[in-house]
Amino acid sequence: MTGFVGALVEAWDELRIHKLRVLLALIGVAVAVAAITGVTAAVQMLSQAYQEQFDRDMGRQVTVAVDAWAQGEQSAPPAALATEYARVLERYDITWASRDLATQVPFRFPDGTRPTEVRAVDPDLGTMQRIQVVEGRWFDDADVDALAPLLVVNRAFLDRLGASDLSEPLTVQLGDVTPVRSRVVGLVEDRWRGAPPEAYVLYDQLTRWYTPDAAAGFYQPAPTLKMWVPPEIVDDLTPRLRSEIGAAVPGWEVGTYDNRSTGGAALDGATRWVALGVGAFALLLGGLGLVNIALVTVRYRIREIGIRRSFGATSGRVFVGVLLESVVATVVAGLVGVVLAVAAVKAIPADVMFGGLQDRPPFPVSAALIGMACATGVGALAGILPATVAVRVKVIDAIRY
Amino acid sequence: MSMLELRDVTRDVLLPDDRVLHILRGVTLSVAAGEHVAVVGRSGTGKSTLLNILGLLDGPTSGEYLLEGTPVTALSNRRRTRLRGRDFGFVFQQFQLLPGRTALENVTAPLLYASGRQFWRRRDLAAAMLDRVGLGDRLDTMPDKLSGGEQQRVAVARALVRGPRVILADEPTGALDVETGQQIMDLLDDVASETGAALVTITHDLAVAARAQRHYRLAEGVLVPVDVGTGARVADWVGDVPTHLPAARADVPELGPSVPAAVQP
Structure with a gap:
């Protein structure tokens, strides 16, 4: 229990101290999550508009x-x-x-x-x-x-x-x-x-x-x-x-x-997959940026990791610590992305763009959750490499230099 | 029973050209609880390796290490790490404070690896310890805004905050002026005797070494007791290469991070 809480506290401290670098790395992740969620919401709205138009005719x-x-x-x-x-x-x-x-x-x-x-x-x-x-x-x-x-x-x-x-x-x-x-x-x-x-x-x-x-x-x-x-x-x-x-x-x-055979659901398929594909790609790029920055900073932090080892940080704890940093960061970025998406979707003038929606679709919670899950996954993946490097740090070397 | 005991400990390092470098050659040392022991020696004589072995940061090539009578060399990495966190406090020459974190956060850091009350009350404990080393009013100051002496006080507070049973000080005054160094040593001595912790100081500063109850000289990987009471001149401690040992290191270049050469002033 204290081990896990300790690791979380440590990860959060790291992020707090390296605000700028984390911020830079995470913009990509936040944008990707915002894109996935926002585009899904927009596509749902477009589908709804299309469906309503169809309903009017048929x-x-x-x-x-x-x-x-x-x-x-x-x-x-x-x-x-x-x-x-x-x-x-x-x-x-x-x-x-x-x-x-x-x-x-x-x-x-x-x-x-x-x-x-x-x-x-x-x-x-x-x-x-x-x-x-x-x-x-x-x-x-x-x-x-x-x-x-x-x-x-x-x-x-x-x-x-x-x-x-x-x-x-x-x-x-x-x-x-x-x-x-x-x-x-x-x-x-x-x-x-x-x-x-x-x-x-x-x-x-x-x-x-x-x-x-x-x-x-x-x-x-x-x-x-x-x-x-x-x-x-x-x-x-x-x-x-x-x-x-x-x-x-x-x-x-x-x-x-x-009218079963006509209209409806045409937009759900292809358009949605394209949108999700673009979002996933953006997420991947954000994740790569994160790996890159995390690897560089782990090199900078070898001394710090060595000092922590002298406090009794086990290999597992060092690994989880570096991993969690990445995960905590991407989760926060994912949240920011979802908030951005909510704001953007609320701001879409649906009446102007789609000629008036009678039933505005609810915000796509599932898309937001999927976006968050992807961000967390990317964080974990991006964290594994630097965490492995961090574990290999030799304490003595780290402190002597 | 001794708090810690080394029995005929050796440490060898394989050089890149397949030669073996003997850093420690049969070191035997026993430190009791509450005792202050100083080890002096020139640069490159294996002082830091000795400290790393004592602090469970490094393992001996052969020989035995007992902590309160329990052999620790065979313990798993994980157990040794936990033991290190719980029972050892390190004070380094270059302070080694975590950058970007306040004095309080630095002292809190080791408590993140503790459990129970120590973990949950970590801020209070850290603040109390900083108060004890005289920095009660500098809790939220960043290390780079502190003087060298203050930074080393933070480091001392950090080493002591978990109540270790052994304090290992590696050149604790090396980066400080004489007077500040004296104050730091006073502090270490006081806290060690208050808590009954064993204090092992590794230094090349004879004035610092003189404060200890027992003294050793490390030369060419061999630990030799020095009896200050016999009237031997202090300058003799550091001495030169003992005549009964071959000058094994004369031809060894300064290599690799584990060779503690050229690092100390």
Whole structure:
């Protein structure tokens, strides 16, 4: 016990006294650990940004979608399909689900009534596809019963209305034959530069307030049903959905697809390994610098080691002492590196760089631990050589010179 | 029983050209607890080798070394090292303080190899010992800010802080002026008699040697008792090569670190 504590105390004293040389040697180690930890954190953030972008386009993992197409004149009405959708959600206890129908609805803009892209959805879609409302709000469940249709629009839509923000209450006439005054409650950014005006509306509200021109309807569009489900049930769920929904609406073709095969995790592999490789290389260089400096200083310290031998320092103690110096130093450097990495990661303006993260990944503790472990290992390796030299010091020679 | 006893100890060194250099030739010496023994001799007569063997820093080529009646030459390196730390205190000619560490830290250093109370209370013990050698107000001073006499006091405090049973002083006054040297020797004598430690002083300074109770002269690797009481002139101690021994070293060049030649003034 006292032996170990003594060795630690001694190692710390050595470091304290040789601050400068230790500092120089350790900058490399600290930078390497900071690089390993920081890059891992940055890559995680980038992956998250990539994933979120993907989620916005394709839905979160795993989103199962059910589509239905009417096959002929005798097809059952879409109302039967809507009932069946509600039934399967209940039956399979699916928490997150949304109908999604892309259609065109006329709106009365200051420059005239124009058919406009509309997505008729349920409130859950906001979470399922990470829809980011930059102003106002997304729909909630109570909105279904609102007395007038509510809209979440993109910026192009807002521009066409001649408004710049939602600070003033904003309404727009929806429909052409029997228009209804609808209220804009939320704003989203355009999905790409130059995107056309688009609006989200709740599916139930749209069907309540607006009926597409019957004349156009030899073909009745049915909404897609999107469900966010745990990956393990997908294979079991999709065939059941196809057969059950197909049986409930005769004359309709029912298809399902899921987004498991696309996107996700692409950055985790290669990029991460490259980052770790660079960090490991930096760590190696730092370690070599440490070996170099430690070897030189052991030569300088031969006398000191001899004096310690006269105090009763055993070979083992001298070996461990020199080794520990290196280890204690690299552990401290590793800590500094982790602190640097934390500071750097906190300082990354994720909103600017990645276009806004909804779920900022937590600081990669595992990477920090791995970095610390590597630093300690490098310290031990770097210490072995000078420690071996130190043990070979002949006491008498050391003191006489 | 003697505190330490050498019986017919020899120390040979193999030179690079395969010749054998006999540094010590049958040294027999016995020192009792509380006794002060001085060994004098010219440079290159094996004084330092003798001290290294006494301090378990070096082993004899043949002969026996008993510490309180227990042979130590056959002990493992580790045991000898522990014994050295516990029972021996060294005072060197060039002080050999650890650079960059305060007086207190220097005196604390040996206690890092102790255990139990000595280890955990090391700062208090070191401070008390520095106070004892008269440096109670210089605890946090670096060695290079201390005078030679003060540095040697720190070294004495460091040698004594673990309460050794043998103090080995190698030219303790060699780097000091006469008066300061006297003070250091007073201190060593006092502390040795206070604690009952055996004190072995190796010196070429006759005034220092004269303070001891018994005196030896080391010449050509042979230890000869000198009886000051018989009225022999002090200058005779150091003498020349004894006539009954062949001048074995006359043709030996100064070689290797273990040949204690040309180092001492």
